[in-house]
Amino acid sequence: MPVDAATALAAAPDSRRIAWGPRDVQLYHLALGAGVPATDPRELRYTLESRLHVLPAFATVAGGGPPGVIRALSVPGVDVDLARVLHAGQSLTVHRPIPLHATVTATSRVTAVHDKGTAALLALRTETADDGGPLWTEEAHVHLRGEGGWGGDRGPSGRPAPPAGPPDEVVERPVREDQALLYRLTGDRNPLHADPDFAARAGFARPVLHGLCTYGMALKAAVDTVLGADVTRVRSYTTRFAGVVYPGETLRVRLWRREGRIRMAATAVERDDAPVLADTVVEHG
Incomplete structure (x- = not known):
């Protein structure tokens, strides 16, 4: 079996x-x-050096290395073809505002391996800290197609109830034709997002946008729409990847305001609002 759950869970943390x-x-x-x-x-807060603030989702690309979904494949006990790997979900807890420049230590380890029958679901948690203490904690959930069925723990199956009533805000954001090519420059070179032949082998009609790009776009929409473009108000952010976005499509983000919390759902407009992000929550101050 390519996934050895016991070996992956017992592997030493990678710092x-x-x-x-x-x-x-x-x-x-x-x-x-x-x-x-x-x-x-408001946009200058993201682009101009003299006004620059860091959107917390930057944590997923900080350092320019491969994302957690790719790093998980180098963990002892995990030997899986990249074309069989999907990013199932992502969570982020921000302990302090992310600085504009820093050198930090990031420590990753597998915290769970669940047997979903037709697939395995692996959780890779990364703790990041500088000399002042913890900065953020993130967790990538990695879906490994065809790697389940060994009789292991299925893990939690419950999902939060969808938000009640119509959304308080609806935001649409265009996805450029070259957006995946630009996002690759942040460090995620997975060929799924650029190579048509690899995308076909993975079961997609053409290269898809990085899930973490959609993740960042949705958080920016929430910050700009509900939090007055104040990135420091974000405390945590979690989502489940429910589908893909293709470059050239339009991302529709629905937002429900709650006390200290924003519920969100994102869909692809051109495919009859096909689900993209689900079970999405931003906790804020």
Whole structure:
């Protein structure tokens, strides 16, 4: 069996030093579609050095290395073809505002391996800290197609009830034809997002947008619409990837305001509002 749950769970944590600066932050924001309109004061908070703030979802690309969904495949006990891997979900807890430049230690380990029958679901948690203490905790949930069925724990199956009533806000964001190519420059070089032949082998009609790009776009929509473009108000952000976005489509984000919380759902407009992000929650101060 390519996935050895016991070995993956017993593997020693992987620690690495990563660093970033304002240029990396600006590239990430531009890869999410920031800067339109270019002179909008709120957009300048994402693009102009003298006004720059860090959207917390930057944590998923900080340091420019591969994302958790790729790093999970190098864990002992995991030997899976990349074409059989899907990003199932992502969570982020922000302990302090992310600085514009820093050198930090990121420590990752597998915290769960669940047997879903036709697939395995692996959770890779990363704790990131600088000399001042913890900065953020993130967890990537990785769906490994065809790797289940060994009789292991299925894990939790409950999902939160969908938000009641119509959304308080609806935001639409265009996805550029070249957006996946730009987002790859942040460090995620998975060929699924650029190579038509690889995408076909993975079961897609053409290359798809990175799930983490959609994740960042949706958080930016929530921050700009509900939180007054104040990125420091975000405390945590979690989502389940319910489908894909193709470059050139339009992302529709529905937002429900709650006390200290934003519920969200994202869909692809051109495919009859096909679900993209579900069970999505932003906790804020």
